[in-house]
Amino acid sequence: MPTLSTDIRSHFPIFAWHSREKKPFYYLDNAATTLKPLTVIDTVRDYYSKYSSNIHRGLYPIAVKASNAYEDARTKVQHFLNAAHPEEIVFTSGSTASLNLLASSWAGHMLQEGDEILLSPMEHHANLVPWQQISAQKNLHLRFLPLDAEGNLQLDQLDSFDSSSIKLISIVHISNTLGHINDIGTIIGWAKKRDIRVIVDAAQSVTLYPLDVQKLDMDFLVCSGHKMFGPTGIGILYGKKEWLQAMPPYLSGGDMIKKVGLYESTFADPPHKFEAGTPPIAEAIGLGAAIDFLNYLDRPALLNELDQLTTYAMEQLRSVPDLEILGKAPKRSHIISFTMNGIHPHDIATFLAQDGIAIRAGHHCTQPLMEHFGIGASARASLSIYNTAEEIDALAGALQQIQSFFNS
């Protein structure tokens, strides 16, 4: 039975607080957001308490310090993703904002009527609705890679697609509902041969899975700081320099211009062209601290332990009568969705909450995927580096009790 180091837990003050308050706390909702280490919390507090100021224009010391810290965070993200240039990193408010920016600014200007965008039915709504919106505006067509009955992308069918009108593939790396790990290498390889651009939604994967945007030859990648042990309100859009340069701005106003006249303006170069107005300064600097934290961890070792913990969790959940785990993938991550015969997922989550066990229930912003499985909702437990076998035992034990309660 694997046990992740308690040392990891000591970095996250929320555990100590719950323990002091004698409140049971089993946090298994990491796909929604991760907990924050003290170093991130302290970094954000330091900004507000020691050098709170706006960036890029102030010439006094704290404004210079804030500007430098903001741009240092960009460089940290660049190195984390192995992007070729810091200008390829745009700060947004999250994956959703990054995808909306791409739909509006890239697809809105680069695609023509009749062009096609290839997605999958397992996309988070953030990687579906913006494409629906822009398709309606521009008469583009959405197409979908098929899923098999177990929710696996049928990549062997890629070659049967008439790719002549496909201009973009936007695909999730790790499904936030099934935990399936999609083979983005194969998808990118197929797309490159056909001069199709690829966006990878790495919201669930970038934290622990090494993603080298140059090695994988990604055109764009999106992710959210709050799922990477960083603050809420900050996200990342990676884009190859040549694409970002060719795209028009998304939001316009201050801080994204070169020269403004009464009737027209010219725009700053990327990334500032896409960062209009006062950006999330504290959040970006906090994200920089989260990247430092991730670099300090032995991520391959932790991922290995997390894989073992997930296998253990799957075994324990399978021992609960009438519990069915959604999806069977050869490669899966630390996200487990399940249903229990006749018991509504919201009842499961509500009962677990009474024992201090935090999971999620609902459609997980993947309604088409739910439809694929013929259900409206599922319960979802998602693990991270600080979870333990004891927490899994608590979850499985509570699920057994819920099953007996509803069956009696």
Ligand code: PLP
């Ligand atoms: N994509 C995936 C795979 C996600 O899991 C999520 C959030 O859960 C998003 C996109 C949207 O992220 P955010 O809400 O941080 O913008």
